[in-house]
Amino acid sequence: RGQPAVREGDVAARIAIRRSGDPSGTAEISWWTEDGSAVADREYADLGARIERFGPGETTRTIYVPLTNDAVPEPMRSFRVVLEGGAEIRVDIIDDD
Numbered sequence: 001r002g003q004p005a006v007r008e009g010d011v012a013a014r015i016a017i018r019r020s021g022d023p024s025g026t027a028e029i030s031w032w033t034e035d036g037s038a039v040a041d042r043e044y045a046d047l048g049a050r051i052e053r054f055g056p057g058e059t060t061r062t063i064y065v066p067l068t069n070d071a072v073p074e075p076m077r078s079f080r081v082v083l084e085g086g087a088e089i090r091v092d093i094i095d096d097d
Contacts, residue, residue, distance in 0.1 A: 005092040008074075012064040013044065013091045015081055019054045019061075027054040030084040033065060038077035038093055043068050067093065 006013045019027055032049045033040060040046035045066040052061050065081065074095045081089045 004089070005094055006067065007094050007096045008043075008067060009069050009096045010067055012066045013093075015063050015065065015089055015091065016060055017052065017063060017081075017083060017089075019059050023054070023057055023059050025056055028052065029054075031063065032082055034080045034082055036078040036080055036090065037075075038079040038091075040079070041068075043077055043093055044079055044091075065091070 004013060004015055017029065017031070019029070021027070029052050030049055031052065033044065033046060038044055045068070047065065050063070052063060054061060063081070065079075076092055076094050078090050078092045081091060083089070
């Protein structure tokens with residue numbers, strides 16, 4: 001999985017998650033965020049654990065994690081989106097001040 005990079009001024013990080021296995025039925029996957037150098041509720045919203053539900057034939061869903069924009073110049077920061085089963089996606093936040 002690639003590492004998405006987002007600008008601090010974006011409304012939200014948009015992360016595509018892909019379903020594995022047979023897409024003919026429904027499926028659910030849990031996900032949550034974890035701090036890296038970015039801190040929840042300071043640089044991005046802590047949404048708690050979430051569940052994505054895939055319908056029959058649906059193989060990709062986009063999840064959204066709201067970002068906090070401030071006027072303070074900062075170095076690049078990152079957080080992780082963790083998927084049930086242990087896969088992680090690192091999201092880099094690039095300061096655009």
